[in-house]
Amino acid sequence: MPxxxxxxxxxxxxxxxxxxxxxxxxxxxxxxxxxxxxEKHAGELHYFLKRKIFxxxxxxxxxxxxxxxxxxxxxxxxxAPSGPVHMGHLVPWIFCKWLQDKFNVTLLFQIxxxxxxxxxxxxTFEDTHKWAYENILDIIAVGFDPKKTKxxxxxxxxxxxxxxxxxxxxxITFSTTKSTFGFTDSNNIGEIFYTAMQSVPAxxxxxxxxxxxxxxxxxxxxxxxxxxxxxxxxxxLGYPKTATILCRFLPGLQGMHKEGKMSSSIENTTIFATxxxxxxxxxxxxxxxxxxxxxxEEHRKKGGNPDIDVSYQYLTYFLEDSKKLKQxxxxxxxxxxxxxxxxxxxxxxxxxxxxxxQARREKAKNQIEKFMLRG
Amino acid sequence: MPxxxxxxxxxxxxxxxxxxxxxxxxxxxxxxxxxxxxEKHAGELHYFLKRKIFxxxxxxxxxxxxxxxxxxxxxxxxxAPSGPVHMGHLVPWIFCKWLQDKFNVTLLFQIxxxxxxxxxxxxTFEDTHKWAYENILDIIAVGFDPKKTKxxxxxxxxxxxxxxxxxxxxxITFSTTKSTFGFTDSNNIGEIFYTAMQSVPAxxxxxxxxxxxxxxxxxxxxxxxxxxxxxxxxxxLGYPKTATILCRFLPGLQGMHKEGKMSSSIENTTIFATxxxxxxxxxxxxxxxxxxxxxxEEHRKKGGNPDIDVSYQYLTYFLEDSKKLKQxxxxxxxxxxxxxxxxxxxxxxxxxxxxxxQARREKAKNQIEKFMLRG
Numbered sequence: 001m002p003x004x005x006x007x008x009x010x011x012x013x014x015x016x017x018x019x020x021x022x023x024x025x026x027x028x029x030x031x032x033x034x035x036x037x038x039e040k041h042a043g044e045l046h047y048f049l050k051r052k053i054f055x056x057x058x059x060x061x062x063x064x065x066x067x068x069x070x071x072x073x074x075x076x077x078x079x080a081p082s083g084p085v086h087m088g089h090l091v092p093w094i095f096c097k098w099l100q101d102k103f104n105v106t107l108l109f110q111i112x113x114x115x116x117x118x119x120x121x122x123x124t125f126e127d128t129h130k131w132a133y134e135n136i137l138d139i140i141a142v143g144f145d146p147k148k149t150k151x152x153x154x155x156x157x158x159x160x161x162x163x164x165x166x167x168x169x170x171x172i173t174f175s176t177t178k179s180t181f182g183f184t185d186s187n188n189i190g191e192i193f194y195t196a197m198q199s200v201p202a203x204x205x206x207x208x209x210x211x212x213x214x215x216x217x218x219x220x221x222x223x224x225x226x227x228x229x230x231x232x233x234x235x236x237l238g239y240p241k242t243a244t245i246l247c248r249f250l251p252g253l254q255g256m257h258k259e260g261k262m263s264s265s266i267e268n269t270t271i272f273a274t275x276x277x278x279x280x281x282x283x284x285x286x287x288x289x290x291x292x293x294x295x296x297e298e299h300r301k302k303g304g305n306p307d308i309d310v311s312y313q314y315l316t317y318f319l320e321d322s323k324k325l326k327q328x329x330x331x332x333x334x335x336x337x338x339x340x341x342x343x344x345x346x347x348x349x350x351x352x353x354x355x356x357x358q359a360r361r362e363k364a365k366n367q368i369e370k371f372m373l374r375g
Numbered sequence: 376m377p378x379x380x381x382x383x384x385x386x387x388x389x390x391x392x393x394x395x396x397x398x399x400x401x402x403x404x405x406x407x408x409x410x411x412x413x414e415k416h417a418g419e420l421h422y423f424l425k426r427k428i429f430x431x432x433x434x435x436x437x438x439x440x441x442x443x444x445x446x447x448x449x450x451x452x453x454x455a456p457s458g459p460v461h462m463g464h465l466v467p468w469i470f471c472k473w474l475q476d477k478f479n480v481t482l483l484f485q486i487x488x489x490x491x492x493x494x495x496x497x498x499t500f501e502d503t504h505k506w507a508y509e510n511i512l513d514i515i516a517v518g519f520d521p522k523k524t525k526x527x528x529x530x531x532x533x534x535x536x537x538x539x540x541x542x543x544x545x546x547i548t549f550s551t552t553k554s555t556f557g558f559t560d561s562n563n564i565g566e567i568f569y570t571a572m573q574s575v576p577a578x579x580x581x582x583x584x585x586x587x588x589x590x591x592x593x594x595x596x597x598x599x600x601x602x603x604x605x606x607x608x609x610x611x612l613g614y615p616k617t618a619t620i621l622c623r624f625l626p627g628l629q630g631m632h633k634e635g636k637m638s639s640s641i642e643n644t645t646i647f648a649t650x651x652x653x654x655x656x657x658x659x660x661x662x663x664x665x666x667x668x669x670x671x672e673e674h675r676k677k678g679g680n681p682d683i684d685v686s687y688q689y690l691t692y693f694l695e696d697s698k699k700l701k702q703x704x705x706x707x708x709x710x711x712x713x714x715x716x717x718x719x720x721x722x723x724x725x726x727x728x729x730x731x732x733q734a735r736r737e738k739a740k741n742q743i744e745k746f747m748l749r750g
Contacts, residue, residue, distance in 0.1 A: 114537070114538065114541040117541060117542075117545070118541055118544065118545055125538060125541075125542070154537070155534070155537055155538035155541070156534060157534075158533035158534050158536070158537035158538070158750070159530070159531060159532075159533050159534045159749075159750055161533070161537075162489070162529070162530055162533035162536075162537045163489065163500060163530040163533070165565075166489045166492060166493055166500075166530070166565045167492075167500070169493065169563055169564045169565030169566075169568065170492070170493055170563050170565050171563070172563060172564050173560065173561050173562065173563055173564070174549060174558075174559075174560045174561070174562055174563075174564060174567060175560040175561060177564060178560065183549075184549075185548065185549045185550040185553065186548050186549070186550060187548065187549055188544055188545050188546070188547060188548055188549075189544045189547050189548070189549060189552060189567050189568050189570070189571060190540075190541045190544030190545050190568065190571065191544075192549060192564050192567055192568065193544065193564050193565065193567065193568035195564070196564060196565065374534075375533070375534055375750075
């Protein structure tokens with residue numbers, strides 16, 4: 001029986017079958033031909049690509065065409081500020097930084113502070129603005145080039161955004177949002193309008209450069225429905241179609257079979273970018289779903305299952321050394337490595353990553369204004 | 376058989392029965408008790424009130440309560456910039472100026488440049504911005520106090536407007552806009568969101584003063600549906616209910632039985648604020664629907680009908696001298712005054728009004744920045 005899962009911009013749940021999701025969404029797998037073209041330009045491939053963490057795309061070939069012609073393109077990604085940043089959020093941002101470095105391109109970073117306000121009954125603008133500030137520190141901590149990175153809150157950049165959102169909105173009927181997002185007559189009129197605001201940054205490159213300029217959106221695959229809408233509208237406004245390069249979700253500590261992705265609202269099974277080393281150790285030791293056997297003896301004899309082990313899965317996201325990763329896989333599978341040892345490695349890898357992230361995050365407090373775009 | 380007419384923010388047509396419209400919209404007639412209270416504060420009554428040109432209201436008594444307590448309130452009105460200003464547009468603005476003078480209060484003047492863009496397939500933002508500039512000259516020419524008048528375009532003041540519009544939008548479902556405005560699934564998502572932007576200025580007084588502050592909206596009655604929505608939302612956001620004071624439509628030259636109101640899109644039967652004296656004379660002489668008889672002889676014998684005569688109707692809007700107006704009414708009705716003479720008086724009254732308006736409009740070109748509010 002096929003597994004049940006849901007992936008929309010506002011809900012990700014169930015055990016996701018990514019091959020089926022590719023077909024369901026009508027996106028394309030990132031194939032070897034494309035990866036080779038990318039490698040030619042970048043000089044190497046990020047391990048997120050080799051490990052199929054970034055696994056699918058739309059129109060990514062048009063971005064490579066632009067790169068072939070030595071044309072500049074823009075990157076665009078975003079973060080809806082409804083809580084603290086967790087490890088899963090960092091994945092597309094790390095990849096954005098890699099692309100920015102390799103192609104020397106501008107990144108537009110949208111903070112749709114109104115989105116979570118509109119879609120979450122209990123959130124106020126005070127909440128989303130508090131989280132926006134906190135989240136921006138994590139964004140800057142990823143290491144983006146301040147000269148080539150423009151971060152903006154929708155409500156603070158609305159003198160630019162709102163007008164262009166109206167241009168987009170004029171081309172989208174309620175009917176279309178019903179079929180794309182499953183909206184009903186009970187949705188509030190801000191939720192209904194919002195997708196127009198998420199489309200605008202895809203067109204800002206052309207607006208800012210005053211000529212057709214391509215845009216590549218690295219993001220998790222749940223955001224894709226917005227960008228189908230964007231591409232419905234693009235030709236009507238005379239803009240090039242927007243490309244996306246899409247990643248899988250980092251699972252929560254409870255395992256991939258429990259929740260579709262790591263979620264800020266489940267404190268215990270989520271590792272936040274600001275968690276202390278002790279907290280990380282405690283969470284992984286206590287909550288990380290294990291692929292190990294019931295007893296040490298049984299584990300030694302039959303071996304563990306790294307494919308469902310969350311600690312191992314995290315290593316595929318945060319341990320760059322592929323040789324070491326392979327060794328861990330083999331050792332865990334054969335039973336040579338116990339769950340406790342695997343968890344210890346994962347704790348060390350994440351804590352070493354977070355130590356550097358948190359140091360840069362601290363420095364970011366004095367750098368915010370260098371990054372902000374205000375209308 | 377009851378007359379057929381339609382009054383919505385986007386369509387006014389048919390011969391309007393204002394008594395029925397009061398019931399249909401659920402607004403209240405401006406009764407003598409309220410007018411006496413207003414007269415006590417203002418020291419006099421504007422002839423628009425005596426002649427029932429401003430004829431109905433919602434919550435106007437709460438504004439008078441505030442005035443009794445010597446509390447400041449705000450005025451708010453607007454102009455969607457889709458074409459040149461005509462005589463009908465000036466009516467609520469003239470009344471706004473009178474209220475501003477009498478109560479020494481701040482006027483917020485919204486220019487929803489996105490509204491007409493969203494609702495009119497062929498209009499671009501270039502069009503609405505061109506008209507916004509032209510229309511602002513006419514607004515300033517009415518004679519508002521630059522220290523107490525803040526004019527803003529929605530797209531230029533969006534850094535303030537959009538956030539508060541989201542707060543309003545969160546409280547309005549698509550269902551509600553369907554029943555209030557007759558929207559369907561084919562409406563574009565900008566049209567659906569727009570009413571939230573029209574509500575915001577009613578709440579800006581409370582936002583700007585940082586305490587509950589009342590707002591009075593003088594406008595033509597077709598805008599009332601937006602403000603029912605505003606008042607649905609007001610208590611949910613902790614703001615006082617908004618008051619409106621509503622006027623009839625100045626008919627087009629072709630007569631009240633032809634079109635609901637003067638319309639910029641019917642060039643020949645509309646007197647624009649920028650028309651030359653010759654154009655005004657020509658339009659009234661050629662197109663103003665007459666209440667006179669077929670022949671001079673018959674007119675002298677049986678008399679004319681000022682109640683359907685458009686020239687006479689215009690005098691009720693633009694001739695302040697009530698004694699003179701009464702004399703004209705009687706003379707025309709008795710047959711003593713011929714249609715040609717009546718038209719001559721109307722042409723002179725309108726041209727004398729427009730001469731002063733156009734002189735102030737010319738001066739306004741250097742005053743725009745004193746009035747503009749930008750976010």
